[in-house]
Amino acid sequence: MTLFTLNNDNLMKRTGKVAFVFAVILAIFTVVYYQFSHNVYSDYMTYLALIPFLAVCVPAFIFERLNLPLPGYYSYHLYLSGIAALTVSSGLRGIFDIAGNDSVYQVYLAAFGAVCTISGVVLYVIERIKGKGKGVNVEGIKEIGVREDVNVEGVKEIGVREDVNVEDASVKVVEE
């Protein structure tokens, strides 16, 4: 079995920064939108920027500061996909509230976002339980691979985090 792992260097720091930029963009969008809304407001629009900030920036900061075990590939992407969907859904709902309109597809998107977000959290918890709090469980793993988009040029060795049990595992670099 080959385990592909993320290039985790500063993963949470990068994630937090990107989410912060998105939050700032959404805040600007909200301010500009309200200039043309004739003093009609919607909570979904007002608090739009808080979603990526509270759901991504803050957890990323906590992960980084407390050096918490990183999420796996699927839990990471599921969670972020869900947050993105929830954010877009909130923006749409704000637009519709202000316009006095609605669309069932906005509700579908919100439901999809909620499912993905919750799934991502649940998957992370499962990952942690399986790893018994010791990071990645590599029991039975015969090789460790590097994801294709990771630049390994010049890398002489790949290490495994201290809390990973690699007893009897053989480690090699999987080139592109």
Next chain:
Amino acid sequence: MKIIKRLISWTPIYSLLLVAYTVFTLLDAFVIPHDMVKLSALEEGGEVSAATGETDGSTEKGDRHKPSGSGDATTDGSTEKGGGHKPSGSGDATTDGSSGKGGRHKPSGNGGGPRSRSEDGSSGGESTTSDGETRRRPGGEGSHKPSEKPGGRKESADGTESGGRQKPSRTKSSEGGGNGASDDGTDAQTAVKTPETGTDTYSSDGLTVKLTTKKVNDTYVYVADVVVEDVDSLQAGLAEDTFGRNVSEDTSVIAERLSAVLAINGDYYGFRNAGYVIRNGYLYREKASSDDQEDLVIYKDGSFEIINESEVTAKELLEKGAVQVYSFGPGLVSDGKAMVTAGDEVDKAMSSNPRTAIGMVEAGHYVFVVSDGRTEDSEGLSLAELADVMIDAGCKVAYNLDGGGSSTMYFKGEIVNNPTTNGNRVDERSVSDIVYVK
């Protein structure tokens, strides 16, 4: 190869999907027409499905008004003459451009003068002004004629602007000159014009309309006092003679097609998926809106009532004899007393806005009110101020309809107010329905 592999990772694919879904959702909400029901299908005896608004082509049942093209309108199995909605697609709404006293500046391809209703053989209406002299209509030289411009953004439920939509193509009534309207009907008509206060009237067999333009709270308000002998004269018109989401036309275009003497925009039901819609005795939508949604019900005896959608179903209203139900609100006046206070708002709307309202003094005696707003001349009215206007006009029951840029009053072939989105430019908005008399 690296770039391709990078692009085929989850993030860009998901981002593209999300953007596409967002665009589709916005189109669905603001542009794509759906749930359409053609009135011509109803004429063939089809029954409107309340849930979907679709016809099934089956024989007319007893609890529906039949379009009056057959000469009868039936409801609950009984027969009543006259009234009902006449499909206008047949093009039998004609005018003969009869003259009126006092004269008026009115663009018309046939030489001016107010239109008359020739359909029922009634004589041409007479129009007089308060001073009996030739004077320009409210709106003056720049009386707003049906514009050929692509429709602006439609009016939102809370009086604000939103979205954009292509205006359905239509033919424009020919215009005379000299009233400030350019031949191509563009620049001269888009500037906000200062209205002239005064009164204007129209009377014919069975219909009397007295339009008063006045200034209330720094706002020009147009109050039309309507007296009809036959309460069926008070009717609803649909954009493109079609019920449906995102189906819209200018108020003036609908009014012109239906040969209306006086018309105002309705509740813009087509902007939403919920809220009762009953027009001319047909139930088009029975899905209730929010729990506290107040609707205006017009019964076949011409009386008005304000109800709450959580307390009664649309079908029950139909069974009680409702011929029109409007779902916008809030109710303004009930039993002659204001229902709104200074702090009330329409879905967090700004206090002062262009407004449209309809009220009843008694069955057969109605009041249509439109106010300007968002301009230097007209600040706009709050709901409480609008309620006061309706009470001053003698209304026992009054109801707020779609306002903001949708607010339009059409009288004797002209738009009498300054419909505007942002106050910089006069531009009529496409709406899904109108209320009119003829």
